[in-house]
Amino acid sequence: MARTTTILLVGGSGHWAGRENHAPALLEMKRSGWPVRTAVVCDPRDPEKRARDEDMTPLRELLRTDAPEWLNPDGLSHAELEAVLDRAHATHRFSLVIIACNPVHHRDYLLWAVSRGISVLCDKPLLVSEGAAYDPAAAERIIGGYAELGRALSRARTTGPVHLAMPLRRRANDVYRSIASEIAELHGAHGQGITSMQLIKNGGLFRHPEEYLYGDAHGYRNGVGALSFSSYHYIDLLAWYLELAPGEAVALRVTNPYVRRVGEFLRTRQATALADRIDTRGVRIPDLPPEALAAEADFVFHLELLGAAGQKAGLVTYACHSNTYSHRTVGLQEFDRADRQPFREKGRMSQFTLDINQGSLQHIGVFKNDVVGEDYRIRVQRRRNPVISAEPYAEEVFHNAHAGSSVTPQDVLRAMVRLASGEAAPSQVADRIAFFEDQRLSHHLFGTFYELIAARADAAGPAERVVELAG
Incomplete structure (x- = not known):
């Protein structure tokens, strides 16, 4: 024992x-x-x-x-x-x-x-x-x-x-690993890297204006916002797939063409349109601290893929919109002020579209549109050029895609308990644990994104960063 x-x-x-x-x-x-x-x-x-x-x-x-x-x-x-x-x-x-x-x-x-x-x-x-x-x-x-x-x-x-x-769900999840296998297989067989990848994430998490002060680790009081919450999962996903199929790309030129901060969002009708309908007490825009007002709510990043000679080998785009469609139907309640209601139960959505191309040889489309807490459904479509595949088109819908995965975050935690005890992790989990060493590119992209967001608040800051794909 x-x-x-x-x-x-x-x-x-x-x-x-x-x-x-x-x-x-x-x-x-x-x-x-x-x-x-x-x-x-x-x-x-x-x-x-x-x-x-x-x-x-x-x-x-x-x-x-x-x-x-x-x-x-x-x-x-x-x-x-x-x-x-x-x-x-x-x-x-x-x-x-x-x-x-x-x-x-x-x-x-x-x-x-x-x-x-x-x-x-x-x-x-x-x-x-x-x-x-x-x-x-x-x-x-x-x-x-x-x-x-x-x-x-x-x-x-x-x-x-x-x-x-x-305990990164997507690194361990059957859906995303099946996509990773398709990407890596084609890259290995034909040397074709990813040439375009676009990910659009919609959060759907509607907050009453004063709720930007609530939410414990998902609050905005620390001067960081939506990038620090669920975005790391998607940044890691993009980095993972790029590392599996870099093709001729050796570096990424990263730019931040758009960011909307909480203070900017609160000056729009979008900030109160739903609140007016679900809270009979009326909506008031509170005096939020400057740290919360300056935190990022929505943003877009472009990652230009650069070859060894500096040539453009493709483009990756990540767009995050926090304040999209929400199914929230309840107004501000007293227990909200005590941080007793998790915001995932206040209208949060899990919606995204991921579009991946490996040159002219393969396209993969991934689609998800669910209320957080429901049994998630993820649809994956794959097309390969008929000259390289006897099955040019394939489609699969993964029902209960998160909880139904053969490896879950709970499995990863249990495997880490075993490792910490000096025992081996179960074989079916061992290669699905996201160790620190596996995420060099993910870490650098996450930090780089914040450097560029902060630079937009500082007119003297840099407009772009270059991140090496390997090393």
Whole structure:
């Protein structure tokens, strides 16, 4: 039997950790007989109170079975937080740190854990800096933070195995892996890389104006917005596919032709048209702090594919629109002001279109249009030129595409528990874990996007960045 895996759960009082993914995955491992214990929950919100007041049955059960210590990091300096964590580690000897808190705090926990030789599973985005949407220095700290984390990881591994990964659904999901196989197969057989890729993401998450102050890790008070929320998944998807089929491209010229900030959005009729219909008290535009007003709501990025001689080999476009169609039918309620209602249940949509071309040889179209929380349906169409394929056209609809995948984020978490215990990850999961080393391009694109968004707030900032595809 493997040794007990002792968990530090950072942000364990949130809905993703306490209800939807982390707590259920850990409870399942306990029921199967695996020796795992959540020793400490680190969160400014009291986990016992959260479990009582909200529909968090998994968190309530985890607290009952493991009786973890609660650490409240609110108001602690960096040095004080490290001291508190060191004392907890001396008592419990953590095997694995699971990080699910506000992403602007990820860096402190990541560096603390890795520098002490503790494996980590961290939610997306791995790193982001407070104020990165408008402060160029803050934006530049993102890529610098990746380099710092990489150095700390290398040092830690001189004395033993240390694993750092993210539970990225799309890297593990059957749908996106099937697309990856099609892309890689054609590239391997014909040397044809991706020449155009366009992804349009519609968030549909309607907020009343004052709700930009709410939302815990998905709030806008830290001077970062929609790019820090679900966008990392899609940036990683684009980077993953580009690395599978680069063709003649060796670098990307990245530009940001459009960004609309929260303050700009609130000056439009779009900001109140739905609110007027679902809240009888009337809609008032509050005096939001400048950090929230400057955070990004909608944006577009262009990635020109460049060959070794500087020739243009194609174009990748990512467009994110936060405030699109929403099915929300409820107005602002009192429990919203206490951050007790997760925004995914307030009208959020999961809509996107992904269009991929590999020259004249292959086209793949991916389509999704669902309410968050429903059983997702993803439709994939593929065409190959008849001279290279006996099956020029294929189409498949993946029903219950997320929960029905053969590997889910809960499986990834359980595999990381095994790795942290010194055991091997299950073979069907091992190659679907998104480790830190697998995401160099994703990290650089995410940081570069913020550098360009911040540059638009600073007239002296750069208009473009060049990112190497490999290296």
